[in-house]
Amino acid sequence: MAVSRQSDAPAYDGVARLLHWLVVALVAAQFVIGWTMPDIHRDTQPVGLIAWHLGVGAALIATMAARVVWRLAHRPPPSTLSPALRAVSGATHFLLYAVLLVVPLLGWANASSRGWAVKLLGTLNLPALAPTGSSVGHAMGDIHGVLAWVLFALISLHVGAALFHRFVVKDRVLQRMLP
Numbered sequence: 147m148a149v150s151r152q153s154d155a156p157a158y159d160g161v162a163r164l165l166h167w168l169v170v171a172l173v174a175a176q177f178v179i180g181w182t183m184p185d186i187h188r189d190t191q192p193v194g195l196i197a198w199h200l201g202v203g204a205a206l207i208a209t210m211a212a213r214v215v216w217r218l219a220h221r222p223p224p225s226t227l228s229p230a231l232r233a234v235s236g237a238t239h240f241l242l243y244a245v246l247l248v249v250p251l252l253g254w255a256n257a258s259s260r261g262w263a264v265k266l267l268g269t270l271n272l273p274a275l276a277p278t279g280s281s282v283g284h285a286m287g288d289i290h291g292v293l294a295w296v297l298f299a300l301i302s303l304h305v306g307a308a309l310f311h312r313f314v315v316k317d318r319v320l321q322r323m324l325p
């Protein structure tokens with residue numbers, strides 16, 4: 147049976163749902179590109195897959211900025227979960243937001259420390275987050291790679307929970323975020 151949202155069930159608003167799935171697509175692309183792009187050395191140029199990682203990354207930074215602003219101005223629909231589960235899901239969502247902001251910012255700082263421009267839609271130059279040659283910016287690249295795994299673990303937990311609600315508990319939690 148196809149899963150679809152019923153208009154009378156409480157759901158996230160259309161903008162929140164659009165931004166959620168846009169972020170899912172951009173983050174999925176970032177993992178695939180991040181794990182397949184060539185190793186980066188001192189004289190590596192930001193071309194090919196590395197350029198894609200920076201371009202998709204800039205789009206993700208802009209989308210996350212819009213998402214945080216939207217989320218602060220719009221409350222989610224009332225929860226149907228028990229207080230304990232509500233606390234766990236609230237904590238997971240908060241951590242997802244936090245790591246989704248920190249990982250891109252660290253990548254951006256690392257790109258700046260390498261003297262690489264981060265451009266939104268290939269045109270608008272985002273400001274440098276660290277001076278070229280900064281050792282702190284370089285260290286941030288290492289933390290970026292490690293925290294990407296933390297993000298991966300959080301996403302696995304989150305997706306597992308969404309599927310658990312849909313197929314085991316059989317409630318309408320997943321439908322709250324469907325198109």
Ligand code: HEM
Pocket residue numbers: 173176177180181186199200202203204206207246249250251252253254255256257264284287288290291292294297
């Ligand atoms: C959630 C979003 C992101 C994910 C999941 C992600 C994932 C990754 C992964 C898996 C690597 C390879 C790490 C390694 O092999 O050790 C990487 C490297 C890198 N990423 Fe990202 N990335 C994201 C966002 C960004 C953004 C927004 C930028 C910049 C605009 C960026 C810039 C970089 C750079 C410069 C490197 C090379 C770091 C180094 O080797 O020193 N990333 N990223």
Ligand code: HEM
Pocket residue numbers: 162166169170171173174217222235239242243246301304305308309319320321322323
């Ligand atoms: C890159 C992958 C993903 C990330 C980073 C992510 C992130 C998030 C975040 C931060 C929220 C909280 C929204 C808010 O309160 O403003 C959320 C909610 C939600 N996500 Fe995801 N998500 C991802 C993938 C998925 C997938 C694949 C599914 C479905 C299988 C899913 C289903 C849901 C549902 C149902 C909610 C609403 C939960 C509720 O009603 O409280 N997410 N997601």
